[in-house]
Amino acid sequence: MAVSGRILLRITLFTLLVASSIAHDKKDHDDGDDHKAENKVNQGVTYDGRSVIINGKRELLFSGSIHYPRSTPDTWPDLLTKAKYGGLNVIQTYVFWNIHEPIEGQYNFEGQYDLVKFIKLIGEHKMYATLRVGPFIQAEWNHGGLPYWLREVRNITFRSDNEPFKHYMKKFVTMIIDMMKKEKLFASQGGPIVLSQIENEYNTIQLAFRELGDSYVQWAGKMAVGLNTEVPWIMCKQRDAPDPIINTCNGRHCGDTFTGPNRRNKPSLWTENWTAQYRVFGDPPSQRSAEDLAYSVARFFSKNGSLVNYYMYHGGTNYGRTSAAFTTTRYYDEAPLDEYGLQRDPKWGHLKDLHKALNLCKKALLWGSPTVQKLGPDQEVRTYKQPGTSLCAAFLANNDTQNAQTFHFRGKQYRLPARSISILPDCKTVVYNTQMITAQHNTRNFVRSATANKNFNWQMYKEYVPTQLGSMTKEPMELYELTKDTTDYAWYTTSIELGPRDLPMKKEIFPVLRVASLGHGLLAFVNGEYIGFAHGSKVEKSFVFQKPVKLKAGVNQITLLGTLVGLPDSGAYMEHRFAGPRSITILGLNTGTLDLSVNGWGHQVGLNGEKKKIYTEKGSTKVEWRKLSESPALTWYKGYFDTPEGNNPVAIRMTGMGKGMVWINGQNIGRYWMSYLSPLKQPSQSEYQIPRSFLKPTQNLIVILEEQEGNPKDVEILLVNRDTICSYVTEYHPPSVRLFESKGGSLRAKVDDLKPKAELTCPNQKKIVTVEFASFGDPFGACGSYSLGNCTFPVSKKVAEKFCLGKTSCQIPLDAEDFDKQNDACPHMKKALAVQVKCAYKK
Numbered sequence: 138m139a140v141s142g143r144i145l146l147r148i149t150l151f152t153l154l155v156a157s158s159i160a161h162d163k164k165d166h167d168d169g170d171d172h173k174a175e176n177k178v179n180q181g182v183t184y185d186g187r188s189v190i191i192n193g194k195r196e197l198l199f200s201g202s203i204h205y206p207r208s209t210p211d212t213w214p215d216l217l218t219k220a221k222y223g224g225l226n227v228i229q230t231y232v233f234w235n236i237h238e239p240i241e242g243q244y245n246f247e248g249q250y251d252l253v254k255f256i257k258l259i260g261e262h263k264m265y266a267t268l269r270v271g272p273f274i275q276a277e278w279n280h281g282g283l284p285y286w287l288r289e290v291r292n293i294t295f296r297s298d299n300e301p302f303k304h305y306m307k308k309f310v311t312m313i314i315d316m317m318k319k320e321k322l323f324a325s326q327g328g329p330i331v332l333s334q335i336e337n338e339y340n341t342i343q344l345a346f347r348e349l350g351d352s353y354v355q356w357a358g359k360m361a362v363g364l365n366t367e368v369p370w371i372m373c374k375q376r377d378a379p380d381p382i383i384n385t386c387n388g389r390h391c392g393d394t395f396t397g398p399n400r401r402n403k404p405s406l407w408t409e410n411w412t413a414q415y416r417v418f419g420d421p422p423s424q425r426s427a428e429d430l431a432y433s434v435a436r437f438f439s440k441n442g443s444l445v446n447y448y449m450y451h452g453g454t455n456y457g458r459t460s461a462a463f464t465t466t467r468y469y470d471e472a473p474l475d476e477y478g479l480q481r482d483p484k485w486g487h488l489k490d491l492h493k494a495l496n497l498c499k500k501a502l503l504w505g506s507p508t509v510q511k512l513g514p515d516q517e518v519r520t521y522k523q524p525g526t527s528l529c530a531a532f533l534a535n536n537d538t539q540n541a542q543t544f545h546f547r548g549k550q551y552r553l554p555a556r557s558i559s560i561l562p563d564c565k566t567v568v569y570n571t572q573m574i575t576a577q578h579n580t581r582n583f584v585r586s587a588t589a590n591k592n593f594n595w596q597m598y599k600e601y602v603p604t605q606l607g608s609m610t611k612e613p614m615e616l617y618e619l620t621k622d623t624t625d626y627a628w629y630t631t632s633i634e635l636g637p638r639d640l641p642m643k644k645e646i647f648p649v650l651r652v653a654s655l656g657h658g659l660l661a662f663v664n665g666e667y668i669g670f671a672h673g674s675k676v677e678k679s680f681v682f683q684k685p686v687k688l689k690a691g692v693n694q695i696t697l698l699g700t701l702v703g704l705p706d707s708g709a710y711m712e713h714r715f716a717g718p719r720s721i722t723i724l725g726l727n728t729g730t731l732d733l734s735v736n737g738w739g740h741q742v743g744l745n746g747e748k749k750k751i752y753t754e755k756g757s758t759k760v761e762w763r764k765l766s767e768s769p770a771l772t773w774y775k776g777y778f779d780t781p782e783g784n785n786p787v788a789i790r791m792t793g794m795g796k797g798m799v800w801i802n803g804q805n806i807g808r809y810w811m812s813y814l815s816p817l818k819q820p821s822q823s824e825y826q827i828p829r830s831f832l833k834p835t836q837n838l839i840v841i842l843e844e845q846e847g848n849p850k851d852v853e854i855l856l857v858n859r860d861t862i863c864s865y866v867t868e869y870h871p872p873s874v875r876l877f878e879s880k881g882g883s884l885r886a887k888v889d890d891l892k893p894k895a896e897l898t899c900p901n902q903k904k905i906v907t908v909e910f911a912s913f914g915d916p917f918g919a920c921g922s923y924s925l926g927n928c929t930f931p932v933s934k935k936v937a938e939k940f941c942l943g944k945t946s947c948q949i950p951l952d953a954e955d956f957d958k959q960n961d962a963c964p965h966m967k968k969a970l971a972v973q974v975k976c977a978y979k980k
Contacts, residue, residue: 914928
């Protein structure tokens with residue numbers, strides 16, 4: 138490919154910088170090195186074929202995605218602290234163009250959108266940052282982060298070699314980079330940003346634009362490099378990323394699927410390791426085990442990887458109308474830090490242990506020479522050794538997905554479970570196995586608040602349903618263009634005049650209203666009477682609404698409410714996506730099918746309650762509320778509640794409701810959709826987070842917009858905790874990596890007793906108040922639902938109570954004499970210990 142002379146000069150200078158940097162990086166690296174923002178000598182950020190090089194040091198980078206607008210600023214410090222304590226040294230975030238410039242030329246970087254504050258906090262926590270500028274980001278975010286007004290720029294084609302798009306893209310990217318430079322946030326200035334990303338997974342649509350796609354990639358790369366950040370740029374899933382930009386991998390198993398950097402002088406970086414699967418309304422729960430996640434990371438690092446980013450490490454919440462089409466309000470709840478910022482164990486703890494194990498191998502990984510030894514069809518050992526020294530680290534991999542295997546390596550025998558990797562930082566001692574979790578487990582509890590549910594005093598206001606509107610056009614207007622991303626709702630009205638002979642003569646026969654829509658949802662009214670609701674899905678936005686209707690002789694008013702559930706966030710030609718009703722007919726008339734598609738339609742954007750802002754204290758006085766009675770469609774509900782007791786996160790369970798939105802003290806906490814059931818016959822999301830920063834001590838205003846026919850009488854405010862903790866350990870388990878350290882380049886145990894133990898630690902200095910389950914034998918199940926197997930020691934619970942009750946943390950040795958092994962009912966079986974306890978503050 139052709140590369141400009143300017144970029145070739147940059148590559149030459151870059152290579153010289155790398156050589157100079159490596160000369161300074163010859164000292165031993167103990168695990169747990171912090172980012173030192175106050176370094177006196179700032180050598181910037183470079184890279185070579187092994188790793189990113191920061192201030193002259195090669196680094197292993199463990200990164201997690203935390204998006205600033207998906208959490209509230211008061212929670213940012215806690216999230217970053219937990220991420221760092223989990224072994225991360227990098228935080229990755231997108232930049233969200235459409236929240237920063239919702240109207241062309243009008244910018245918002247305040248509160249939840251304070252990007253500078255978030256990046257500075259990362260630096261204050263002694264961590265690095267990766268800034269994914271995009272400006273297209275996808276991210277299951279409304280319109281992929283692109284502002285709606287961009288669609289209306291004349292002759293624009295998104296993400297192509299198109300002059301209008303390139304003009305606005307360059308303008309926004311330049312503004313963001315200048316903002317970061319002004320605040321000295323790039324590592325080259327002493328700040329935390331060590332990597333920046335331009336574009337996002339462009340290879341997935343590049344072919345759709347043919348040569349204009351190829352030239353756009355080159356232009357985007359050249360534009361980014363020309364901004365002179367003096368930190369490397371990356372492009373994810375972009376095989377032809379132009380030099381010196383690093384192409385990176387996204388996916389679940391980049392250790393096996395990544396074809397590698399497109400130049401030998403670039404490191405292997407993994408920008409998105411999906412910790413689960415984001416969910417859309419109608420989906421069942423999404424799962425990805427801690428074991429599978431750990432296996433993927435260990436494999437990537439064993440094959441020359443040096444950066445992994447967990448997407449997401451904390452998913453957070455899509456507040457307001459920020460989620461992409463059909464995406465749930467809860468985002469990546471199965472991440473190591475759940476939606477509420479609580480540690481999801483064992484995922485959080487097992488990954489923390491993995492980072493510790495890899496850091497114990499750090500010097501060997503960064504400076505050793507790799508070799509691969511095949512021990513069988515699905516077994517291999519990958520070794521990193523520095524010739525002439527004792528430096529050595531090994532990864533034993535059993536890739537057999539069905540069977541455990543025994544390895545013989547360097548004169549010793551190692552047993553590995555199916556599909557697992559054991560890490561040996563000294564090529565002798567197993568400190569970690571991806572399949573054998575020594576970290577504790579927990580389960581999440583939703584507890585009804587004692588103070589918040591006393592009496593909401595619900596009142597209701599029925600939304601006005603129009604029958605005749607202005608803004609007439611021959612056909613119904615396209616819904617995205619009509620709403621312009623200012624609301625989810627738009628009205629369509631038309632009228633027809635029928636004679637007595639047009640109507641069916643038999644009483645049991647009714648005409649049918651049929652509406653073919655391009656998405657996303659629709660409410661229909663005839664002569665002011667609610668007829669029904671229909672919707673599409675993430676997979677198929679289009680749908681057909683069909684319901685029998687009562688028509689009368691004379692003029693009949695047809696009213697449709699088109700609804701959206703977010704704008705699209707991916708794919709080529711996003712500016713040419715459409716939604717809303719396209720064909721409207723009435724079937725079953727004596728005179729045949731009547732096509733209303735070109736009957737002349739009136740339009741109105743938004744709801745009356747939205748325009749009057751009746752979800753605020755001031756706006757709520759502009760309409761007449763009445764006592765709760767029946768539950769008609771399209772109704773607003775208003776109530777009050779006191780702030781829940783304690784400091785635990787707060788949620789609202791929308792029992793009895795259908796679909797709509799919720800406001801707390803005027804702030805929109807997102808869309809809910811209880812009536813759209815998954816194949817498991819459950820809502821995809823039932824609980825919705827209420828940030829404590831949205832609350833005041835008493836008289837919190839809650840306003841619900843219910844599109845269907847829900848009733849709020851069973852809605853309840855909940856407190857969220859993970860106070861149920863568990864441990865599951867077998868006699869096969871290796872000792873915990875937490876028992877090892879590196880001193881003077883050598884691995885050593887910090888304690889003499891390395892035998893397996895069940896370890897439990899309560900959150901927030903709470904104490905263990907109850908042992909809910911304990912079995913030493915062959916228990917099975919998961920935390921929160923353990924069961925006894927065929928063999929268990931009857932004294933198991935008493936032993937657990939002896940070691941743990943009343944303590945903040947405890948350890949139960951599997952060889953404890955209290956188990957009375959002389960009376961072992963199954964002496965020939967290797968045993969497991971499962972323990973489940975409840976934590977609480979002692980009164």
